[in-house]
Amino acid sequence: MAYNYVIDCIPIYKAAIEGDWETAKHIFEEEKIDLNSYITYYWETTLQIAVGTNSSHHFVEQLVEWIMEVGGPELLRTNNWYGNNALHYAAKVGNTKAARLLVEKDPEITQIPNPSGHTALKLAPWYGRGETLCYLLEVTKDVVGESGTSPFQGKHGADLLTLTITAGFYDAALYLVKQYPDLVTEKNYISSQTGLQTLAAKPNAFRSGYMLGFWQRIIYSWIPVSRKKALESPIPGPSQVITSQNQNKANYNLNVPVWSVLRYLVPHIQQMYDDKVRHIQAEELVKQMCSIVINKVDHAIAWDVLGEALSTAVSYGIHELIEQCIYHYPGLVWYNVGGFYLFLAAIKQRQEKVYNLVYQMTGHKVYAATENIDGENALHFAGKLAPQHRLNTVTGAALQMQRELQWFKEVEKFVEPSYKEALNKENNTPRMVFTIEHKDLLKEAQQWMKDTSSSATVVAALLVTMAFAAIFTAPGGNKDDGKPLFLNESVFLLFAVSDAIALFSSSTSVLVFLSVLNSRFAEEDFLYALPKRLTIGLISLFISLASTMIAFSATLALVLRDKIAWIAAPVTLLAAFPVTLFLLLQYPLLVEMVRSTYGRGIFYKQNRLLLH
Structure with a gap:
């Protein structure tokens, strides 16, 4: 019908x-x-x-x-x-x-x-x-x-594996790799990529590409994750836990009561926990796929599959994947990454984690001096401006300029002396290339340093004025002989000492920030001199603020203790608030500056796999 x-x-x-x-x-x-x-x-x-x-x-x-x-x-x-x-x-x-x-x-x-x-x-x-x-x-x-x-076979199977990885289902991808190992070397229909190359384009799948703030990094490191639990297969069946030689590296007790409650009450912590589980799964997935490729006992397959994944990983800075590829097939240091060897590509992309492989494989250092068709060597590449996404890995234009100088100085250490003055096709030496390329960044760094110092100088000058005036208007007044009324009180001694510290530290802060403002702001100054001064100024300013709050609390306690006996406790808590706020807002920048200027730097031996 x-x-x-x-x-x-x-x-x-x-x-x-x-x-x-x-x-x-x-x-x-x-x-x-x-x-x-x-x-x-x-x-x-x-x-x-x-x-x-x-x-x-x-x-x-x-x-x-x-x-x-x-x-x-x-x-x-x-x-x-x-x-x-x-x-x-x-x-x-x-x-x-x-x-x-x-x-x-x-x-x-x-x-x-x-x-x-x-x-x-x-x-x-x-x-x-x-x-x-x-x-x-x-x-x-x-x-x-x-x-x-x-x-589960051929290009259709490769589609399934790459789509599963793209969606972030690394536990399911582990299952596929374990059950159907031939999929690892297959390329998909969609983009002609292997699963490993697809994973190499997902920086968020690894800890190195997981962008966190200062306090978030601390919380992330404390969150307990059971590696055994994280590697359990989502598909029911016998022997479904994916194992590896490093399985016991992260065996934490998942049932920690405090963390269980926090994960329930704070969604952000639950998200960080889930991400940490995925990072473990992604790293294990890389190990499994690299092992399968090597077990094929075919140099052409290993060179093609691991090399293409390595080439993609260099662009995204996924050093975990690169470490595994190099560990399983050391010859990949010679792989052509967009016309460059691995180390030259790392310099161009400003991927320090990749570049640090040089420290484990010193025999390949000489190739950092190789020239390209334009007559440019490794130092010319270091002199060029980093990609924008790599500049933004640090806070502020001044620290960005410092990092660029650190890269240039590091590469300069091992190139042949003749290459330091080598001319490219435009007749520019590496140092000239650095100056030309970083002209705009230098201006931004100068302005950032001036603005930061000017703002801090105003606060420091205000604290100097308060601390200087406070000592001449002692709490409780003075006796006829001019001595303070509470001179023999222990709390008054706390007031006097803290006020003196506030005056000295704020005065130091003002002088240091003035020296920054009067600086010549040359390129080399951003490597050590200016960050050092700004660090000293911020530390002095923090000490001054904390001392001023202590002096104020001591004064209030002295004046009101006879009328309000319990005043000391709430006043102390309230005084701690601006100090804590300053710490939360400025401490990450201060730590980043100290670490960048005085710490171990961005170049060090960090690749555990290649050390064994």
Whole structure:
């Protein structure tokens, strides 16, 4: 019997969206409409609409049962205009309950691809549906389907692996690598990349690319994560914990009561915990894939797969992945990364973690002096301005300028003396290249230093005035002989000492900031002199502020102690507030400046794998 789209199909469509099974059933029965009829312009069935809109599971369940009674599992495979069936819809929207129901009724539906060759299993990670992906991994068989290949083999399998990695489901990717190791060396249809190369383009998957503030880094390091728990497979089955030689490096007790409560109460801590778990999984995934590549015992495959991943990782600075690649195949130091060897590429990209491999592999230092076709050597590359995303790894233009100078000085240490004055095709030496390239950054650094010093000078001068005036207006007044009334009180001694410290430290701060303002602001000054002065000035300013608050608290306690005996405790707490605020706001900058100027620097031996 013919039916009218507007009169009959739209009500069914609305009923499917709302999960109103009684209304839909009534329309089907009264109008004698086929259960598998197309009810939209794109040939979608009622089942596809209900599954795709995450409608009531009761609606889907009743409809599937009715379809099975009328026509059997074949009707569940009905396609829309684009060739997608109901399971494809479930995979796209993450409707795992509907997927389970469909597979229970028709187990073979998991093997059916759409005209583009995509099974429901591949669509789940494509649309970021982790729960549905895990279920479909469990029920999809490693057999040749209608596409002529298995979902776990060839380029289709590589698509599945790379899409799973792109979606951030590293536990599922570990499962795939363990069960189907041949996928590691396969390149996908989508971008002709291997899984390892795809992972190399995801800096957030690793600790090195996880951008955190000062206090966040501290919290992250304290969060306990069980490595064994993190590496458990999401797919049920025997021996599902992925193991490695370094498994016991991070075995922490996950059931620490304090952290369990904090993760529940503070969503940000829960997010950091989840990210830390993913970092462990990603590192293990790299180890597994590198081992599989090497076990192929084929230099061409190792060079191609590991080399392309290394080339991508250099751009993103993922030193964890580079360490593993070099550890498993040391010859990759000769891999051509965009026309440069590994170390030259690290200099150009300002990736110190990669560059530090030089310290473990000293035999390759000489290649940092190699020239390119433009006559530029490693020092010319160090003289060029870093990519913007690498400049922003430190705070403020002054520290950015300092880091650029540190890079130049470091590379300058080991190049041949003749290369320090070598001319490129524009007849510029490396030092001339540095000056030209950093002209704008130098101006920004000068302005940043002046603005910071000017603002701090105003605060320091105000503290000098307060501290100087306070000592001549002693709390409680003076006796006839001019001595302070509370001279013999221990609290008065605290007031006098703290006020003196405030005066001396604030005066020091003013003088130091004035010396910064009167500086010549030459390039070399940003390497050590100016950061040192700014550090001394900020420390002096902090001491002055803390001492001023102590002096004020002591004064208030002396004056009011006879009237309000308990005044000392609340005053002390209130006085600590501005000091704490200053610490929270300025301490990260101060620590960064001290670490950059006086610390071990950005160049040191840090790659554990290559030291053994």
